Amino acid sequence: MNNITIYNICKLLMRHDNYLIFTHENPDADTIGSCFALVETLRSLGKTAYPVCCDRIPSSLMFMTEGVRDFKLENIPEGFVPAYHIATDVASAAQLGIYRDMAKDIQLALDHHATHDRFAEYYFVDPRASACAEIVYHIINRLLIGEIPERTASLLYAALAADTGGFRYANTTPVTHKIAAKLIERGACHADICRNLFECKSKTALAAEAFAMANVTYFCGGKISYVKITGADKRAHGFEDEDTYDVINAIRRADGVKIAIFAREKDDGSYKISTRSSCDIDVAKICAIFGGGGHAGAAGCSVTPDEVDAAVARIIKECGFDD
Ligand SMILES: [Mn+2]
Structure with missing residues (x-):
């Protein structure tokens, strides 16, 4: 190319x-x-x-x-x-x-x-x-x-x-x-x-990761991990956007997780959805459905607050796991 x-x-x-x-x-x-x-x-x-x-x-x-x-x-x-x-x-x-x-x-x-x-x-x-x-x-x-x-x-x-x-x-x-x-x-x-x-991480970044681990949801028999951090969550706990950059890496670590999905409300009110794949599922292709992109193993997209829950449901469905 x-x-x-x-x-x-x-x-x-x-x-x-x-x-x-x-x-x-x-x-x-x-x-x-x-x-x-x-x-x-x-x-x-x-x-x-x-x-x-x-x-x-x-x-x-x-x-x-x-x-x-x-x-x-x-x-x-x-x-x-x-x-x-x-x-x-x-x-x-x-x-x-x-x-x-x-x-x-x-x-x-x-x-x-x-x-x-x-x-x-x-x-x-x-x-x-x-x-x-x-x-x-x-x-x-x-x-x-x-x-x-x-x-x-x-x-x-x-x-x-x-x-x-x-x-x-x-x-x-x-x-x-x-x-x-x-x-x-x-x-x-x-x-x-x-x-x-x-x-080395800031204490608020570590707190954001702890918050994410306390609120993570697993789908498809534990193959997918997902967490959402809203603007209200950020204000309540004093998280800046940058405190949440490593959340996706925290939630992908659980044994059995193949796909991690993290949705965070940005300061402009839109949602950034980040995805990671540690199997042969190409998350860049899935994120492209919503105008996003990236790499096969790490990709993202941006959606409106109204769209975020449906977008995450669609991403989970597109992964194609049976259960
Ligand atoms: Mn790069």
Whole structure:
């Protein structure tokens, strides 16, 4: 699913100046790591580059952005005229969030979603890549002739580790491990990164997970786990949206669970439904019924409050379990 090679991407990046590099909405470690590693690399090559993120960086991922939370367009110095727009880990124009109208300006999309909708002029999409950061690694490694600095290596390592659940998910490949090894050789602080990603959590995030485990419902003889967190629940317990990002991983752990479904009311009143599959059921296809997408093992969609219960019932039915 490519119309440009890594070699030609590198030639193109050397040719231009003044870059804007976009993450997807509700940014995760892969989109942040891919975007910021590319920004650092272009700057080290004497170019001007800024990251753009439509939503605030979750506090749990601020270790990747040196404590800065806001990377909106209005934070970019006045007078900067972008000449080249890149999107990292963004599968569709809608995933640019409030910047979706700028999708027509994106000249290059780097992505690993099988559902990528080719909104950019040039796209390099490898659904076998465990993380977008694998693709970005190949580009940066070529641009810097292997001399990847420590901070860039750490950004890419965090992206890889997060999208593979700490190199545990089915998307982890020998290539993933080889790249991770190279990044550790280049100084990536893997132990600190993994503690930040997988162990250290805010007390409200831990409370949100406890709430989810107390309210989870199992369907189809325990093969499906489901929990909903409403806006009222969030207000009653003081949960921020970002406190609930790991709830889906908490409810998928129970023995026998093949599919996990988590519906949360967002601050704008709509519901985000997240799904995870640890069997051969492709949840991206099921989420596509509701205009969503993602990967076979991890996907999501957004629905209105009126639709959420029926949508979850339909997702459960689409899984096709007998009981
Ligand atoms: Mn990703």
